[in-house]
Amino acid sequence: MTFITSINSLEEFLKRPETKPVCEYIEGKIVEKPMPKGKHSRLQLKICNQINQVGENQKIAYAFPELRCSFGTRSIVPDIAVFAWPRIPFDEDQEVPNDFLLPPDWAIEILSPEQSSNRVIGNILYCLEHGCQLGWLIDPGDRSILVFQPGQQPKLCQGNQPLPILNRLDLVLNAEQIFAWLKMG
Numbered sequence: 001m002t003f004i005t006s007i008n009s010l011e012e013f014l015k016r017p018e019t020k021p022v023c024e025y026i027e028g029k030i031v032e033k034p035m036p037k038g039k040h041s042r043l044q045l046k047i048c049n050q051i052n053q054v055g056e057n058q059k060i061a062y063a064f065p066e067l068r069c070s071f072g073t074r075s076i077v078p079d080i081a082v083f084a085w086p087r088i089p090f091d092e093d094q095e096v097p098n099d100f101l102l103p104p105d106w107a108i109e110i111l112s113p114e115q116s117s118n119r120v121i122g123n124i125l126y127c128l129e130h131g132c133q134l135g136w137l138i139d140p141g142d143r144s145i146l147v148f149q150p151g152q153q154p155k156l157c158q159g160n161q162p163l164p165i166l167n168r169l170d171l172v173l174n175a176e177q178i179f180a181w182l183k184m185g
Contacts, residue, residue, distance in 0.1 A: 005030050013075055014099075022066065025075040026123070033077060034112045039140045039182055043110050044079050046181040047173075051082060054171045059085045061105070061169050071103050072130050076123045082106035082166055103127045106134040106166045113141065124148050134166055143179045 006029050007013055013025040021035045036044065048063040055061035067081040081104035091097045107127040109120045117137070124135035128150050135148035147155045147164055157163055160174045 010070060010073055010075055014070060018068075022068075022077050024077055024123075025070075026119075027073075031119070034114050036079070036110075037112065040079070040110045040112055042182060042184070043138060043140065043178065047108060047178065048080055050171060050173065051080075051169065055082075055085070055169055058170075061085055061166055062088060063108075064100075064104075067100060067104075069100050069102065069104055069127075071101060072126070074123070074126055076126070078104060078107040078123070078127075079110045080106075080108035082108065084166065084168075103130040103132045105132060106136075107132055108136045108138065110138045110140065121146075121148075134164060136163070138178065140179065140182070143175060145175050145178070 008028070010025055013030065022033050023030050024033055044065050048065050051061065051063035055063070061082055061084050063080050063082045065080055066077055068075060068077050069081055081100070084105045087102065087105060089097055089100065089102065104127060107124050109124060111117060111120060120137060124137060125148065128135060128148055133150065137146040137148070139146070143158060145157045145163060147157055149164060158175050160176045163173050163175065165171050165173065
């Protein structure tokens with residue numbers, strides 16, 4: 001985590017131009033998020049594709065990669081932000097807006113080697129405090145997924161144990177399946 005600077009408000013942060021790598025606004029500070037690498041990118045794409053294959057056609061949910069979500073006093077960019085279809089803030093032309101000023105229903109983070117797990121968990125917990133229904137912290141290093149749900153202890157999932165999924169989404173995933181996607185040869 002690279003701390004860049006402090007600013008006074010979320011509104012002030014949102015007026016700034018986007019950067020590469022992307023920055024988040026957390027606790028009054030601008031924090032640089034690490035650029036995704038190979039394993040991260042592969043998992044991110046495959047998970048988005050799996051969720052959207054089931055969720056978009058039935059208008060149940062949609063998974064957005066690297067979508068800025070600004071709410072409360074933070075502006076974060078989960079690796080995958082999943083929104084239940086009725087909560088997607090379509091504009092007057094029924095198009096996806098540029099700005100999402102609400103928390104996702106399901107926040108998925110894929111831990112990079114140079115990332116602080118506590119900062120990432122802090123963002124997931126912040127999402128849950130603001131109405132998010134589900135959070136995953138995927139750790140490719142030890143092939144585990146830490147699952148967060150409101151009012152429950154975190155649950156460490158490995159192997160073929162089914163993972164909790166957003167309600168109404170007809171999808172069955174487990175850690176073994178997700179990490180198998182890393183093999184492409």
